[in-house]
Amino acid sequence: MNEPVVSFVNVNKTYDGKALVVDDLNLSVHRGEFLTLLGSSGSGKTSSLMMVAGFEMPTSGDILLDGRSITRLPAYRRNIGVVFQNYALFPHMTVAENLAFPLQARKVGKAEIVKKVSRVLEIVRLTGYEARKATQLSGGQQQRVALARALIFDPALILMDEPLGALDRQLREAMQYEIKHIHDTLGISVIYVTHDQDEALAMSNRVVVLEKGKIEQVGTPKELYETPATAFVAGFVGENNCMKGRVRLAESDRCVIAMPWGDVSAITVGPAGAGRDTTWSVRPERIEFDSGSGDLDNVYDGVVKDVVYLGDQIRIYVAIGGNTFVLKVTNKSELAVLTIGQRVKVGWRAKDCRAFGLPH
Ligand SMILES: Nc1ncnc2c1ncn2[C@@H]1O[C@H](COP(=O)(O)OP(=O)(O)OP(=O)(O)O)[C@@H](O)[C@H]1O
Ligand SMILES: [Mg+2]
Structure with missing residues (x-):
């Protein structure tokens, strides 16, 4: 568990050349770990995740994947699964088509596609929904398809940015449990983003509290709750x-x-x-x-x-x-x-x- 899968090394990010939205970030995500970036709106959570995904470049510093710099590696070659809040399934396509699409784009054979689609649907417990149109699914089901799509390449690392933000509380709690269960059974590493501290505490091995692009504290949920290091963390994590x-x-x-x-x-x-x-x-x-x-x-x-x-x-x-x-x-x-x-x-x-x- 101690070997890092992702490391941020002195990572800075600015969009306008002035304000640092990520400010000298140094952080390692351990293999198999469920790590959550927790912070208020604008604290730099999405920016940090985007740099791991390859959709944004650090202004300076380096990001390592399995010990190798990926700063210059294009997103599609990183083999990282990504789930975002607006799940953006293709609405006119069926569940199976949505899942097959990225595989077809990479010229995976038909039989292999069927096998992979059925496997990921089993993981997210949507077997039997292959022929449904995305528009005919509930919010929670759509989010599970989005998760299945992120899992389809067997990535060792999944990034999730507020994936449950659009769901009502009951469904969100059920999905939290399912995501956690998938993490535990597949043994993948997860970087999860939320501004909901209950969600962060419930799901994570470790939580990183971000504020203004800087780490306030990193710790297990219990450490953050029992021994906050700053007044900010004391006020932000729990009541x-x-x-x-x-x-x-x-x-x-x-x-x-x-x-x-x-x-x-x-x-x-x-x-x-x-x-x-x-x-x-x-x-x-x-x-x-x-x-x-x-x-x-x-x-x-x-x-x-x-x-x-x-x-x-x-x-x-x-x-x-x-x-x-x-x-x-x-x-x-x-x-x-x-x-x-x-x-x-x-x-x-x-x-x-x-x-x-x-x-x-
Ligand atoms: N593409 C962009 N161009 C310019 N500024 C941006 C861009 N994306 C984000 N920012 C700014 O960077 C800062 C950090 O944004 P970021 O999206 O990383 O925050 P966040 O922690 O994900 O917030 P939220 O909880 O609202 O999603 C914000 O001040 C935001 O306005
Ligand atoms: Mg965000």
Whole structure:
């Protein structure tokens, strides 16, 4: 798993000669890995993928495939499968014709084509749909045909750019599972692009958080969620209560932040020495109602501002000092009834509270 299949080496990309939309990207995708580029709109995800596919050239730097530079290799010679959001099947063609088309263009024999078409349809579970017109398929089925088309050349690497963006939530979750399953059974490498952090966490071996063309953090879903390295990642991956404050005391990996309502003990993540401003965060599910057992390092008086019923979860908004915190509680039958305006004691452990340095 450690051998790189794709490497970005000091890759820069600008379209206008001024703004770098990909800024000194260094990244290796391991063989067999499901790697996701996660970032907000305009962060450079598609541009990065296009350079691997061969539809865009890096302005400088190099991209290696199996250790060899492909920067000058035309797209059709890279043997990489590509799936994009607008699946762009030929609408007037049948499913089989859509799949056969790229093979015919490369002069693959008829018998071989039939074999390959039937194999990829089996993989995406659309056996029997050969004669259907693309227009007679649901969105999810069309997306599966697009995936089958990307698989038809047996590529070792597949690139997917927001492939499920057009689907409704239920279908998207079903397709996430299927894509993951195909990845696991075929053992192919996948570079996946999404701006949906739930999707990134659910599907990936590793996630790359991109912002303004730069890597903010690379890690497993668990690493990104549990140990975000920057305030940006803390706010972008999963939900977080993020607050600004000033560090009052700092020692080794712990610090104390002075807030208007009291001190907050936290883990020091970024450069956050005494006297420095910091953004600190605590996850909604790590804030608890204080039972008085003394196991919470930070306990404060709060007032319930709002209670939102979400079925499996309940979101509770609690004001501490002038700031509103979100708490997320699993809906258990014995959950106490909370009323708006109720006074509560809430708190969290220092280990669940992270103090980040401010960006320079
Ligand atoms: N062909 C192009 N010509 C000029 N500018 C471009 C081109 N393609 C992308 N850009 C610009 O490059 C930046 C990065 O775009 P990119 O498409 O890589 O972002 P993205 O992360 O995929 O965003 P989204 O989530 O909206 O798809 C944006 O500011 C965009 O406007
Ligand atoms: Mg994009």
